[in-house]
Amino acid sequence: MNDLDVRHLAESEYRAAHELFVASLHHTERTPEERWARSVTRYEPGRAFGAFLGGELSGTAMSLSSALEVPGGAVLPAAAVTGVGVRADRTRRGLLRALMDAQLADLRERGEPIAMLHASETTIYPRFGYGLASRTYRLAIASSLARMRPEVPVGGSVRLVDGPAAEELLPELYARIATGRPGLIARNAGWWATRLCDTAGNGGSTRIAVRSDESGADDGFVLFAPSKTDHRFGDGSVTVRITDLVGAGPAASASLWRFVLGLDLMTEVVAIDRPLDxxxxxxxxxxxxxRVERLDDDLWVRLVDVPTALAARSWGAAEPVVVEVRDATLPDNAGNYRIGPDGAVRCAERPQLALDAALLGALYLGDVAPSTLAAAGLIEVREPAALDRADRLFAVPRPPWCGTGF
Ligand SMILES: CC(C)(COP(=O)(O)OP(=O)(O)OC[C@H]1O[C@@H](n2cnc3c(N)ncnc32)[C@H](O)[C@@H]1OP(=O)(O)O)[C@@H](O)C(=O)NCCC(=O)NCCS
Known part of the structure; x- marks a missing residue:
């Protein structure tokens, strides 16, 4: 399109881009000043793009600097893509495609091997090389059935903290304990500033509890928000919604769950974005x-630099397979890769399996087996014996989990 221009946004344009984005998600009110003062901290120089039609801002996409833990424990720089929206009267004219092309080219230049996002609709991003790489449960627990078994670890202590205290505590605590599972991502300062905006003490309703172990060291936290259907307790109900619960291990997580499930005057707990295991x-x-209320999409992954991303993760024990990767958006990634227990490298051998970059993104963290994608007709199988080996190579001991909305 001739009058379409995509470029980095200047600081003075962040607010307009933000309002365009939230309007595309059907938020009808302008962001209050106090909230914007926090949201603006998510914008990092050079990471926000605008698509201009006839000189007018008409679409936007940005990313937060982050990092992703991959199978085997390596942590790679990764762009957390967010703030993607196009004005409702300018959709389906190629603005998103132009934004995605510019953003992916930019990430390659920056040397960030992975891009990741949460998708509003599943049909949008595969064409840009993103695949669904992890999933979560939404759980619901009735208070009358919430008693924990006596074998569940007890000990430590749980205390309520307010928003300002959480801003001091949680970034360091999360960075220390959120490790040991593929899919976990780094949360930067702008992410925390925005996330803790609506907490108690900051003018919001979200409550925070922190757990300490027997030695007094903090090892977990939970964010939860109660909502009442009636001002009296006699005939109304109170639902407590857990939006974030991270523990250093099972004892910490169990303590935090026990705390929320034991709250007084509560009818039901709903928890979103929980790990499958x-x-x-x-x-x-x-x-x-x-009850498992829903199986949700979690993280969508795009390997921006396929050789680097494949070399960084560990692989299971099986004879190597040769995989052909197709990548129309970033053609430098295209080619054949020999994947085996000792690593993954480009090769000139004949491929046994062939797939698009988006499917490689879906497989990358180990959430889905190659044989499942082959059964769905999404992987081309040229040598059937290679499929079983690929299943074992891509397999991970724990299901991946991100659990961080952005
Ligand atoms: C999703 C959105 C950004 C798409 O923008 P757009 O400028 O209309 O997209 P484009 O015209 O560049 O379309 C690129 C391709 O994606 C397809 N596409 C775009 N939006 C789509 C959608 N919602 N569902 C399925 N396909 C979609 C187009 O058909 C086109 O396909 P092609 O490659 O076969 O030609 C826009 O519709 C929007 O702002 N939606 C509401 C907010 C939103 O969901 N944001 C994403 C948050 S994760």
Whole structure:
């Protein structure tokens, strides 16, 4: 399109881009000043793009600087792509494509091997090389069935903290304990400033509890928000929504769950974005007290630099396979890769499997097996014996989990 121009946004344009983005998500009110003062800290120089039609800002996309833990424990620089929106009267004219092209080219130049996002719709991003790489549960637990088994670890202590105290505590605590699982990402200062905006003490309703172990060291936290259907307790209900719960290990997580499930005057706890292997069903005396309400998309991953990303993760034990990767958006990635327990390198051998970059993104953290994608007709299998080997190479001991909205 001739009059379409995509460029980095200047600082003076961040507010307009933000309002354009939130309007594209059907938020009808302008962001209050106090909230904007926090949201603006998510904008980092050179990471926000605008698409201009006829000189007018009509679409935007940005990214937060972050990092992603990959199978084997390596942590790679990664761009957390967010703030993607196009004005409702300018959609389907190629603005998103132009923004995505510019952003991916920029990330390659920056040397960030991975881009990641949460998608509003599943159909948008595969064409740009993103694949769904992890999933989460939304859980609901009725208070009447929330009793934990006696075997569940007890100990330590849980205390409420307010928003300002959490701003001091949580960034360091999260960085220290959120490790040991593929899919975990770094949360930068702008992310925290925005996330803790609506907490108690900062003028909001989200509550925060921090857990300490027996030695007094903090080892977990939970963010939760109660909502009441009636001002009286007689006939109304109170739902407590957990939006973030991270523990250094099972004892910390169990303590935090026990604390929330034990709140007085509460009817139900709903928890979003929970890892698939959280043992809550096994912690409860009545396992049916915990309902899986939904299986949600978690992180979408795009390998911006395929050789670097493949070399960084560990691989399972199996004879190597040769995989052909196709990548229309970033053609430098295209080619054949030999993947084996000792690593992954480019090669000139004949490929046994072939797939698009988006499928490689879906496989990367180990959430889905190559044989599942092959059964769905998404991977081309040229040598059937290679599929079983690929399953073992891509497999991970724990399901990936991000759990960080951005
Ligand atoms: C999603 C959105 C950014 C797309 O912007 P756009 O400028 O209309 O997209 P483009 O015209 O560049 O389309 C690029 C391609 O994506 C496709 N596409 C765009 N939006 C799509 C959607 N919502 N669902 C499925 N396909 C979509 C187009 O058909 C086009 O396909 P092609 O490659 O086969 O030609 C825009 O519709 C929007 O702002 N939606 C509301 C906010 C939102 O969901 N933001 C994303 C947050 S993660």
């Amino acid at each position: 959280e043992p809550l069903h096994w912690w409860l005396e009545e396992r049916r007290g915990c």
